[in-house]
Amino acid sequence: xxxxxxxxxxHSKYGHTKAQAEAxxxxxAAVEGVEARLLTTExxxxxxxxxxxxxxxxxxxxxxxxxxxxxxxxxxEASVTKWGKRTWQDKIAGGFTNSANFFGDKFNALxxxxxxxxxxxxxxxxxxxxxxxxxxxxxxTAQGPGxxxxxxxxxxxxxxxxxxEVKAPDTPPKGDIETARNYGRRIAEIxxxxxx
Amino acid sequence: xxxxxxxxxxHSKYGHTKAQAEAxxxxxAAVEGVEARLLTTExxxxxxxxxxxxxxxxxxxxxxxxxxxxxxxxxxEASVTKWGKRTWQDKIAGGFTNSANFFGDKFNALxxxxxxxxxxxxxxxxxxxxxxxxxxxxxxTAQGPGxxxxxxxxxxxxxxxxxxEVKAPDTPPKGDIETARNYGRRIAEIxxxxxx
Amino acid sequence: xxxxxxxxxxHSKYGHTKAQAEAxxxxxAAVEGVEARLLTTExxxxxxxxxxxxxxxxxxxxxxxxxxxxxxxxxxEASVTKWGKRTWQDKIAGGFTNSANFFGDKFNALxxxxxxxxxxxxxxxxxxxxxxxxxxxxxxTAQGPGxxxxxxxxxxxxxxxxxxEVKAPDTPPKGDIETARNYGRRIAEIxxxxxx
Amino acid sequence: xxxxxxxxxxHSKYGHTKAQAEAxxxxxAAVEGVEARLLTTExxxxxxxxxxxxxxxxxxxxxxxxxxxxxxxxxxEASVTKWGKRTWQDKIAGGFTNSANFFGDKFNALxxxxxxxxxxxxxxxxxxxxxxxxxxxxxxTAQGPGxxxxxxxxxxxxxxxxxxEVKAPDTPPKGDIETARNYGRRIAEIxxxxxx
Numbered sequence: 103x104x105x106x107x108x109x110x111x112x113h114s115k116y117g118h119t120k121a122q123a124e125a126x127x128x129x130x131a132a133v134e135g136v137e138a139r140l141l142t143t144e145x146x147x148x149x150x151x152x153x154x155x156x157x158x159x160x161x162x163x164x165x166x167x168x169x170x171x172x173x174x175x176x177x178x179e180a181s182v183t184k185w186g187k188r189t190w191q192d193k194i195a196g197g198f199t200n201s202a203n204f205f206g207d208k209f210n211a212l213x214x215x216x217x218x219x220x221x222x223x224x225x226x227x228x229x230x231x232x233x234x235x236x237x238x239x240x241x242x243t244a245q246g247p248g249x250x251x252x253x254x255x256x257x258x259x260x261x262x263x264x265x266x267e268v269k270a271p272d273t274p275p276k277g278d279i280e281t282a283r284n285y286g287r288r289i290a291e292i293x294x295x296x297x298x
Numbered sequence: 299x300x301x302x303x304x305x306x307x308x309h310s311k312y313g314h315t316k317a318q319a320e321a322x323x324x325x326x327a328a329v330e331g332v333e334a335r336l337l338t339t340e341x342x343x344x345x346x347x348x349x350x351x352x353x354x355x356x357x358x359x360x361x362x363x364x365x366x367x368x369x370x371x372x373x374x375e376a377s378v379t380k381w382g383k384r385t386w387q388d389k390i391a392g393g394f395t396n397s398a399n400f401f402g403d404k405f406n407a408l409x410x411x412x413x414x415x416x417x418x419x420x421x422x423x424x425x426x427x428x429x430x431x432x433x434x435x436x437x438x439t440a441q442g443p444g445x446x447x448x449x450x451x452x453x454x455x456x457x458x459x460x461x462x463e464v465k466a467p468d469t470p471p472k473g474d475i476e477t478a479r480n481y482g483r484r485i486a487e488i489x490x491x492x493x494x
Numbered sequence: 495x496x497x498x499x500x501x502x503x504x505h506s507k508y509g510h511t512k513a514q515a516e517a518x519x520x521x522x523a524a525v526e527g528v529e530a531r532l533l534t535t536e537x538x539x540x541x542x543x544x545x546x547x548x549x550x551x552x553x554x555x556x557x558x559x560x561x562x563x564x565x566x567x568x569x570x571e572a573s574v575t576k577w578g579k580r581t582w583q584d585k586i587a588g589g590f591t592n593s594a595n596f597f598g599d600k601f602n603a604l605x606x607x608x609x610x611x612x613x614x615x616x617x618x619x620x621x622x623x624x625x626x627x628x629x630x631x632x633x634x635t636a637q638g639p640g641x642x643x644x645x646x647x648x649x650x651x652x653x654x655x656x657x658x659e660v661k662a663p664d665t666p667p668k669g670d671i672e673t674a675r676n677y678g679r680r681i682a683e684i685x686x687x688x689x690x
Numbered sequence: 691x692x693x694x695x696x697x698x699x700x701h702s703k704y705g706h707t708k709a710q711a712e713a714x715x716x717x718x719a720a721v722e723g724v725e726a727r728l729l730t731t732e733x734x735x736x737x738x739x740x741x742x743x744x745x746x747x748x749x750x751x752x753x754x755x756x757x758x759x760x761x762x763x764x765x766x767e768a769s770v771t772k773w774g775k776r777t778w779q780d781k782i783a784g785g786f787t788n789s790a791n792f793f794g795d796k797f798n799a800l801x802x803x804x805x806x807x808x809x810x811x812x813x814x815x816x817x818x819x820x821x822x823x824x825x826x827x828x829x830x831t832a833q834g835p836g837x838x839x840x841x842x843x844x845x846x847x848x849x850x851x852x853x854x855e856v857k858a859p860d861t862p863p864k865g866d867i868e869t870a871r872n873y874g875r876r877i878a879e880i881x882x883x884x885x886x
Binding site for chain 4: 256
Binding site for chain 1: 560574609610612
């Protein structure tokens with residue numbers, strides 16, 4: 103079988119979402135028989151027709167003021183040319199986001215990415231790491247799981263990174279990066295299974 | 299290959315969502331090599347372990363006061379026993395809803411069903427009929443597509459039926475029923491492809 | 495009492511959301527003792543500090559691909575300077591949207607506007623016209639309320655206009671325009687009551 | 691002026707949301723000239739007409755499987771008798787939720803409560819404590835704010851408590867309880883201002 107192609111399309115201003123995107127990319131690229139591409143939203147807009155040959159796309163955006171960034175939305179609007187002809191139909195899709203807190207309405211940013219994928223007729227794959235799955239003892243305290251935990255915040259639609267007021271690359275922390283990598287691997291394996 | 303099994307689990311009080319569920323069921327059952335089951339949420343709670351062998355589940359709820367019904371939510375809460383062990387992980391999922399208007403915040407009900415599926419590690423498949431796709435001329439008027447149109451309301455996450463103040467079985471109208479049937483077929487074909 | 499000031503801030507590409515914004519503006523301006531301003535998002539970004547003296551803001555955006563427009567999001571990101579100091583806290587807020595269909599995931603665009611207002615500490619006022627309230631008979635048919643009906647789609651968070659593939663100013667239709675006007679009046683009256 | 695009346699209506703299974711509700715109640719009751727009532731959803735259903743005389747209602751639910759509980763939804767469905775006559779129109783509304791993690795799709799539960807309030811024509815007031823506002827130094831570390839911080843998770847639509855796998859009353863922790871109390875006070879003050 104020819105290779106499965108997966109594009110990771112992200113916007114990042116301060117480097118946090120970029121670090122998360124690189125971790126997703128690494129997870130995708132680690133799966134045999136998968137070709138991974140990493141593009142900023144600006145690059146993706148310029149090369150939008152080249153995405154037609156992908157089997158999956160993973161969208162990453164910071165959460166600013168409770169929603170995906172305007173730059174990510176620009177990419178989404180550029181993709182309207184694919185909508186009427188169902189060009190991206192049945193491709194696998196996923197998404198991730200980062201912000202400087204635990205919650206900050208990031209669910210809303212992920213629902214926005216998922217809704218976009220649904221409008222394109224794509225198929226959405228969420229996260230599979232249970233909350234703090236490698237740090238179970240932390241769940242027994244009021245403090246909750248720490249920065250090394252997988253899926254520290256208990257996200258489901260897609261990976262969530264929490265960077266607080268720490269500059270990249272010191273953050274997102276190890277657990278968030280590993281969660282992103284696991285997600286890339288998960289999307290790659292599901293895409294292979296769907297296209298075998 | 300052994301048959302692919304798909305369960306449609308729904309709650310209905312006045313018969314509208316039931317009619318929609320039967321149409322989804324008919325669409326699923328029409329696909330060769332697929333075994334379809336239709337259960338109320340009450341039946342599904344009683345037989346919840348039997349769902350473990352399904353390859354896909356499609357959830358249907360009326361929208362009451364801008365959200366899925368309490369009865370549908372009861373089923374979701376009963377499924378918590380599947381969460382920690384990831385029993386339903388990687389199953390295909392979908393959802394649909396009905397209410398007595400065009401909009402009525404039904405998006406919120408569908409996001410609720412999708413979020414539940416994501417918490418279970420399932421894979422979400424949305425609708426693929428473009429808005430009013432069999433009634434394109436209707437889109438050129440202020441009235442919009444009529445009750446015979448496919449995807450009359452332009453939904454994406456799952457089929458939406460609009461029953462207004464008309465009693466079942468005179469409603470949901472023809473277009474909404476056909477949209478539900480198409481969705482059942484779509485889920486069945488994607489489930490087969492994913493499990494071949 | 496000095497006048498209550500209300501700004502309507504909108505983005506529009508094809509004129510539909512602009513027509514809706516003008517109707518909201520007319521509804522606000524018709525209330526005695528209220529000073530109304532109508533600004534595009536571009537104008538609002540350039541004059542963002544001038545919004546600090548408003549008692550209420552109403553945000554309007556088209557829904558593109560299931561979310562508010564990138565241009566509206568740019569305004570929201572520009573308002574981050576007001577977030578940390580709680581400059582806009584306790585102001586009244588509202589929102590509206592238009593797209594070329596009945597549904598089209600416009601709920602998601604409105605939740606995005608509402609979430610932004612919540613992040614700023616504002617107070618959200620939704621719509622109050624019941625579904626098709628001036629056209630009750632239409633609710634007894636499969637066709638549903640027509641383009642003259644108030645709140646044709648049964649929205650709650652804010653007014654929804656449905657322009658289909660008809661060019662402005664022939665659309666949004668009469669009912670949607672009147673719904674927008676009623677909403678402007680409602681926001682103005684509640685803002686007065688809150689600031690008397 | 692006669693007293694302003696505010697009801698807190700909650701569902702709780704393990705006591706966490708109850709503790710949060712009691713803190714909201716304490717915050718409301720501490721404001722002069724305000725009469726506070728605390729009711730379970732079951733009590734509220736039984737005495738639903740008595741809520742008509744309230745000036746504000748605050749709804750609290752645990753988040754189970756990414757949404758409000760079925761028991762909270764039952765109360766919402768019982769309130770449909772208030773919808774058509776706009777009985778609860780222009781009352782102030784708010785909401786809060788608790789779950790055993792930082793995120794867990796609690797945004798979805800809050801949007802559900804807010805959507806319900808919008809369907810009833812109510813006016814929504816969110817939280818006003820900035821993220822970790824009493825523990826700013828914690829934001830400079832990968833760990834983020836601890837259990838003593840106000841608005842530890844950076845919520846906006848309403849207070850969020852994180853109880854992890856600790857039994858009530860040892861949790862929700864101090865910061866979450868204080869956040870809930872502040873919210874009750876905020877709702878009470880805004881309700882007074884709106885009704886003076």
